Amino acid sequence: MVLAEKNMSNKKLAIDLEYSETTVSRWCTNDAQPNLETLFKIAAHLKVEARELMSKNEDL
Numbered sequence: 001m002v003l004a005e006k007n008m009s010n011k012k013l014a015i016d017l018e019y020s021e022t023t024v025s026r027w028c029t030n031d032a033q034p035n036l037e038t039l040f041k042i043a044a045h046l047k048v049e050a051r052e053l054m055s056k057n058e059d060l
Contacts, residue, residue, distance in 0.1 A: 003046075006046050006047075010024045013042070013046075017042065039053060
């Protein structure tokens with residue numbers, strides 16, 4: 001959801017952070033989770049709080 005709000009594709013995030021598209025896709029579908037260091041890198045890149053990436057609830 002955050003990627004959509006930022007008008008960013010899985011592919012763009014994968015390229016920017018140097019991860020495979022498959023890995024990013026698995027994070028986005030919640031089939032896998034990034035480690036904490038990576039989670040904070042993603043949050044910084046997207047300019048959001050890390051907790052926004054972890055929450056399923058839209059009402060943070």
